[in-house]
Amino acid sequence: MNLDTCHPMTEDLGVLETAALLRELTAGLIAVTGFDEALDRLVRIARAAVPGVDCCGFTALRAGEPAGVAASDAHRAELDDLRHGPDTPALSAIRRREMTIAGALATETRWPAWCARARALGVHGVVSAPVDVDDQVIGAINLYAESPGALTPSHQLTAMLLAEHAGLLLAAVRDRERVAARAGQLDGALLVEGVLGQAVGVIMTQRGCPAPEALDVLRSAASSLDIPLREVAERLVRTVSRPRDN
Template identity: 65%
Template sequence: MRTTTEPSTEAPGVLETAALLREVTAGLIASDDFDAALDRLVRTVRDAMPGVTWCGVTVVRAGAPPSVAGSEPRLDDLDDVRHGPDGPAMVAIRSREMVWSADLRTETRWRPWTDRALALGVRGVLAVPVDVDDHVVGSINLYAREPGVLTASQQLTAMLLAEHAGLLLGAVRDRSRLAGPADHPDEVRTAGQVIDQAVGVIMTQRGCPATEAMRVLRSASATLAIPLRDVAERLVTSVARRRDT
């Protein structure tokens, strides 16, 4: 992922970044509702990421209307694709590059988006593209009430966040597709549970975090050309058989 900003030697706080990713994982790993996962994501980021006053997500899906989620409903307008390509979120989605403005009071891009943002009390913005799967892309949009607080540290953290969130949201999409219509809630719960069990098995075997375990599971699904749930069931069953013997 490229960035439109100048390089910096400033490093993000390792503990703070780890805590943020842990919170995001805890909020999304068991979800099978994509829109609910977006709502949980923006609230978690708003509360856990230093310097961020509000958080929004803009999502563009093939064959479906775009989605917007925001930690503050009155700011949803800033993430809305109805305003066309003139705004940080859509620029980030279209260019696949991070978009940053530390102080919107001196910003000359994205008019009249900037005017709306300033009127709502936003002084800084950082939009980072996120890839969910082949059919869904989006942007995580971070907003600050004060100018100059979205720094190089937040940029690096946002890049890690986007990669992490993309994997988790992809898993949510997988579980949602497996669940299908909610006519059989017991089956829906079982699909999510077996995937979570398989993730736990991989984490134990490899000593890796949940996102890496999910990446391994999804890669196996793609390589074998079988549904994610089937891969998870085979793994969980295999482990159970070894324990029984």
């Protein structure tokens, strides 16, 4: 359906408001390290900032399989969840690599089962825009309206800008996840490696703390003394191994 024939909104998202939305989105996602948390923030920010949109969702695929769902309104999350059926506007947008628009679901003939669920949940219009994250993850951001004809060409532009910006931010989040995972693997290797493992065990015993916290104590000491981590561990182990005077 062409949204040019829909009734105009009383308030569209202008240039300044769009810029503010993208800034808020950047601020909200810039330091997030978890992909699911990033999706949750994305849909909540979009829902709050875009006039005429009553809820927002995100559908994610990893290696072609459903990999995540986020919804600003939990009771409508099934509209973004491909486990309820693959025939959805989001999947159409992802497969065709172009925006999918339906301004009046009462007369929409695509995705009949999905449209019935959407109308039952009070949704009567949708814009879905594909989001390229990285070579493993793709998705779609979905803007929903409760009133038929509420979505305008302005929403198409907003959805397109959101998709482009969100793709960059989500890719950065995925990169941070990978870095954190590699750091976790390195920590695990350090914890079992020779003198470092012994030093961590000493600190765990002395402080009654878990291994990652003990490793952080060693790192902090190495940074403060400006000496290698292994040398700090060796000094600690030598100290506790030294025979005590009677």
